[in-house]
Amino acid sequence: MAKGSAPCVKCYLAFALVVVIVLAATGVWNPFPGLWDWVNRSRPLAEPDVTWQQRVDGAPQSITVTDRAVIVEHRLTVEGHSLTSGNQVWEHKADWAAVAGTGTDQVVVAGTLLVKGYQVLNPATGALLRRDEAAVAVWTYRNALLDVECAGPRDCTLRAWDPRGQQPRWTAQLPGMGLVLFADNPQLLTSRPLTARGVADDAGGPQNLPAALGFPIDGKIHVVETRTGKVLQELKEEQHERIVVLGGRVFTLVATPRDGACYYTATAHDPVTALPVWQRAGINLRTADRTGCAQRHNPTGGPNVLAGVAPDMRETVLDAHDGRVLWTGAAGQELRAVDDRYALTRSADGTTLQAYALPTSTPAWTRPIDDDAQIALTRYAALVVTRKPDRVVALDPATGTELANLRTSAEVKAVGPAGMVIGEGREIGYVRFAGADLPAPAVTGPGGVDPGPTCGGVKQESCPGDGSKDG
Template structure:
């Protein structure tokens, strides 16, 4: 009996192969499509697209979805995920905002970059000399060094490509390359469940701090002038935040670290504000007070800890305390307008800096990860993704999924699971 079944199977396979080879009937494409069809990664999505690989990043650019892989970039329509264009590139970033947004691409270890139209992929402007590029809502800033001692920083309008300003910075001993290399500003809080770039580009800072082997060259972005060069001491770290130059000093003594923070307004060297005992989390534990990272925070707000272990949020511009917590409170996300705080009972609450009070609260979020974007507060907890309005915590989306949130737009967010990408609209 077993032999008969084997014979029937062999005959059937032979017949199907002959029919497919002669063009009479070919079931294999439909069979492969069936095998390759993915399960929905979340309920309520308007579309789900199988990608050619695992994305490095995803961004919503107007009505276009930009997908960055390791060696290529693709763009899809936001409405139905129709592929619009593709390009060979090692990195891609978004500059501008709304209808004026553009895509900036380049290759690693290769000077220059291209500015592309997000809808068509057409090159709007090309550069062949810049080694590093920073992208913002209101500008593109690049660094080029013709010789070892002749470096220039240039700002461009994202949409028109017009030069806004250019300033000489002298020699730069520290190598800066590719897109958005680290600057001495704030270290944004985040979670593994949400992509680090989910909030998209920010506004260009009023002061741009260019690192240079222990020194920081401070450029005024309103006038395009080099206004100060700051040298950090052996026990100091420099950060340029909210139009201020912060000098953070960490001294070891009595088995602990003693911190102080002083803020100045270049080119003047007089103090704007100073706080002794304020720990901005610039030193790793057990590092003998060696400051090896930028201060924690987001945009113009700093996250600090006082000598008693109480968390506080500080306006970097004038040193005002915007929120004062207790030892059990944990700050999960910050931007210039809001903070999300987890209290000792595990509840989340949204804190408005403009109102100086809690504007929403959610219970049962002991292990939640949070990110604040211009469009929503994203909360990921226990296999669930929730999007809340920033101002009052109203639910805009609430689905069960193990997918990672990569981007948000005004009307929805992009979820990615492996090679599958989906668009979940806000209600």
């Protein structure tokens, strides 16, 4: 065949493309949506596959598992997803959001930065339950919601609410909060948990309201008893001191520099009488930096326990209320996670996870782990995260029974009573724990059930029976 008579491949491709475009324009056949779905299809987050997987609008700020919904906080919105299907049920414009309550009393509290007030929403439907127009800060707990409103620079009122309450339980007068307190859950003077890479710091959700709280205001610590709202003390830290409030006690933690070392003393006071109740010397609660013993951090531990290092370098867990030693490690044993019920440790050789039910000196269960495994503890599951190979394992804290075992590079974002949410980038997925029951469908109105993706939020039509303006 002559050189000039070869078939024109480019001409045939151009002609085929024109035919496809004509067919799509006339509605006869349109391959483009399916093609785009194939290109945009998400790869599975884990193996075995998760119960459901969804792509959300941007990397989440935080995620919380509630009784019937998964609450996803973004930079400008908060949204609720069905716990059963993962479908987005509602969306609400907000700069910040947090969850309070437990079970059917749970609520989502949402607001706008630099704007007073907040909204209390139903987690399952997004319906507005209560609106506040004056509060400048909110704290969320499993059994309460606290907020503070200020009539002037030196005149503020702290209020405690039931999560779904319409009237405050009590109010307390405090001086001006200043600019350090705003939005949701500003830091108070209490213990800080041990953390792990691969697990969100707030994966366990809200804690119970402590018996007393310490509010830092204008260089002083105001101690508030949370049953009646009585302001018990107004304290000021002295040199080398740090004051924190936990376990129903007010602690004066002293780190004194001497001979190139830091010498530690922890004294627990009764918040009502201000009298010392117990004292321990030599326990390093990880409050001080190496230089000058300056205590810039809250002590490590849980809501009612303190975790530190004894003078003989063995790790120790103390009962914050009465000072009892709840657990002491062996030489080289490392405490990796602790709460009021359990302590999770790594053996001295780094190859064994050991779980202790406090107070006890004998492990309740053990499990082999990699030497680089990260360990975390939540109310409903102990977590072991490894990389190379990527794996996430959820365990029953009491027995060590496997609740989930996944091959995944995703992070654990939130843990609930029946499962956990893992996420990577914009992808989130729900993993139901072994033996967990399916949640009841979320009711959105008379006779209505979980509407899936067909209603709620600014991108979809309004859900039936939902009275909130923003979905």
